[in-house]
Amino acid sequence: MPKLTEEAKEARKDAILVAARRCFADYGYEGATVARLEQATGLSRGAIFNWYATKEDLFLSLADADAARFASLWLDGGFEEVLRALLVEDPAWLGVYFEIGRRLRTDATFRERWSQRAPDFERRLEERLRALQEAGELRGDVGWQTLGRFMGIVADGLAIRRATGFETEDADALIALAVSAIAPSRRQARS
Amino acid sequence: MPKLTEEAKEARKDAILVAARRCFADYGYEGATVARLEQATGLSRGAIFNWYATKEDLFLSLADADAARFASLWLDGGFEEVLRALLVEDPAWLGVYFEIGRRLRTDATFRERWSQRAPDFERRLEERLRALQEAGELRGDVGWQTLGRFMGIVADGLAIRRATGFETEDADALIALAVSAIAPSRRQARS
Numbered sequence: 596m597p598k599l600t601e602e603a604k605e606a607r608k609d610a611i612l613v614a615a616r617r618c619f620a621d622y623g624y625e626g627a628t629v630a631r632l633e634q635a636t637g638l639s640r641g642a643i644f645n646w647y648a649t650k651e652d653l654f655l656s657l658a659d660a661d662a663a664r665f666a667s668l669w670l671d672g673g674f675e676e677v678l679r680a681l682l683v684e685d686p687a688w689l690g691v692y693f694e695i696g697r698r699l700r701t702d703a704t705f706r707e708r709w710s711q712r713a714p715d716f717e718r719r720l721e722e723r724l725r726a727l728q729e730a731g732e733l734r735g736d737v738g739w740q741t742l743g744r745f746m747g748i749v750a751d752g753l754a755i756r757r758a759t760g761f762e763t764e765d766a767d768a769l770i771a772l773a774v775s776a777i778a779p780s781r782r783q784a785r786s
Numbered sequence: 787m788p789k790l791t792e793e794a795k796e797a798r799k800d801a802i803l804v805a806a807r808r809c810f811a812d813y814g815y816e817g818a819t820v821a822r823l824e825q826a827t828g829l830s831r832g833a834i835f836n837w838y839a840t841k842e843d844l845f846l847s848l849a850d851a852d853a854a855r856f857a858s859l860w861l862d863g864g865f866e867e868v869l870r871a872l873l874v875e876d877p878a879w880l881g882v883y884f885e886i887g888r889r890l891r892t893d894a895t896f897r898e899r900w901s902q903r904a905p906d907f908e909r910r911l912e913e914r915l916r917a918l919q920e921a922g923e924l925r926g927d928v929g930w931q932t933l934g935r936f937m938g939i940v941a942d943g944l945a946i947r948r949a950t951g952f953e954t955e956d957a958d959a960l961i962a963l964a965v966s967a968i969a970p971s972r973r974q975a976r977s
Contacts, residue, residue, distance in 0.1 A: 623888050625816075686891060693884040693946065697814050700877060700951035741959040748960070752943030755884065760891035768932040769939070776967030 608646050611636050612660070615653045620687035624654065624694045651705065654695075659712045666716030670723060674746050674777065678770045681753050682763065689758040734779050742777050749773045799837050802827050803851070806844045811878035815845065815885045842896065845882075850903045857907030861914060865937050865968065869961045872944050873954065880949040925970050933968050940964045 599607065618627045618635035627650070629640050636643055647653040668676045681689075699706050724739040733742055756763060763769060790798065809818045809826035818841070820831050827834055838844040859867045872880075890897050915930040924933055947954060954960055 687888075690887050690891060693887045696881050696884045696946065696950045697878075700881060700949065706951065737959055737963050738956070741956050741963060744954070744956065745960055745963050748940060748943035748947060748964075750943070751946045752939030752941070755887065755942045755946055756939060758891065759887045760897065763935070765929070765932050765935065768928055769936055772928050772932060772936050772967060773939075776963060 611638065611643060611646055612653070612657060616657050616688060619654065619657070619691045620685055624691050651708075654691075655708055655712070658692075658709070662713035663716055666713055666720055669720060670716075675770055675774050677746075677750055678753060678773060681750060681757065682766050684754070684757065686757045686760060689754045693755055693758055731779055733777055736780075745777065746773075749776075802829065802834060802837055803844070803848060807848050807879060810845065810848070810882045811876055815882050842899075845886075846899055846903070849883075849900070853904035854907055857904055857911055860911060861907075866961055866965050868937075868941055869944060869964060872941060872948065873957050875945070875948065877948045877951060880945045884946060884949055922970055924968055927971075936968065937964075940967075 614636040615627070615632060618632055622628075622631055629643075629650070632643060632650070632653070633640055643653075647656060665677055665680065668680050695705075699709055720743070721739075724733070724743050727733045728735060728739045728742070733739065737745075753763070753769075805827040806818070806823060809823055813819075813822055820834075820841070823834060823841070823844070824831055834844075838847060856868055856871065859871050886896075890900060911934070912930075915924070915934050918924045919926060919930045919933070924930065944954070944960075
């Protein structure tokens with residue numbers, strides 16, 4: 596059997612990820628069995644697990660990619676862009692995240708791996724938060740760590756709303772409200 | 787067999803709910819099998835399902851009670867009290883809510899039943915929101931429906947944070963930030 600080039604390897608790995616994402620979204624994390632992953636990717640379990648050691652690795656690779664994508668969105672477009680992206684994310688895929696909640700709480704190793712997604716972006720997000728606050732573009736009366744955590748809470752709340760199938764008709768008003776919460780004091784900003 | 791008095795019936799039903807809540811929290815919604823529910827309640831399946839037709843009914847009775855309790859908290863103490871209550875809620879029990887996300891999205895009947903928890907409280911919450919906004923105690927530049935939805939999103943985001951085992955060291959600052967988001971304009975309120 597001829598050896599795959601590096602490019603071909605990456606293409607193969609990406610194709611597996613695309614199919615696995617669809618499979619997780621369709622059947623949920625637990626429901627995405629090895630047989631279903633084989634069907635979705637068109638590959639044998641041996642071929643799949645040659646690239647990703649376990650189902651957990653497959654899922655964490657997808658979560659890594661999402662974390663990097665959302666961090667980029669945040670760095671390029673700010674909090675508003677992150678919320679807008681969540682509004683068009685596939686609800687079924689968002690649901691997979693909430694399905695792993697119990698595992699995150701009870702499995703220390705999984706939790707540790709989860710926390711280490713996109714570590715470089717994490718550092719850059721922190722730097723950006725501090726810089727925005729120093730420049731007066733975020734409210735100054737609350738620590739940047741708290742502002743960051745608040746943004747995470749709002750993003751998760753919006754994601755769970757979509758994952759459970761509730762639509763957000765007044766999305767623009769909701770986003771404006773969330774953004775105003777972290778902005779410099781409303782009157783202050785105008786004066 | 788002597789007939790149970792109404793009081794004894796209610797006591798029996800309540801005892802089942804208490805044990806079932808613990809069982810769901812310990813094993814998750816899916817993991818709370820009929821055998822485990824029997825063990826937790828100390829009753830046979832026949833005795834349990836005499837009062838609650840299905841496992842779903844058991845869970846929805848617990849969700850009903852929670853919805854009424856949180857609505858009362860909101861009516862008596864406002865948004866802040868709801869967030870404070872979430873901070874001391876059992877993370878394992880909160881996790882059960884997020885486990886049913888897929889079901890909420892894909893099962894229309896379940897979704898309908900879910901939406902009808904505590905309908906009377908729902909009406910009273912809406913009335914209160916409108917009254918608070920008219921009295922100038924909520925910001926006036928955003929519709930009360932949006933303010934209500936925003937509060938729900940923040941509460942869900944905080945709940946998922948706890949359900950996944952992440953602690954909120956700066957809870958006071960986070961709550962103050964969330965409350966300030968829906969308050970009348972900061973400068974306006976002071977002037």
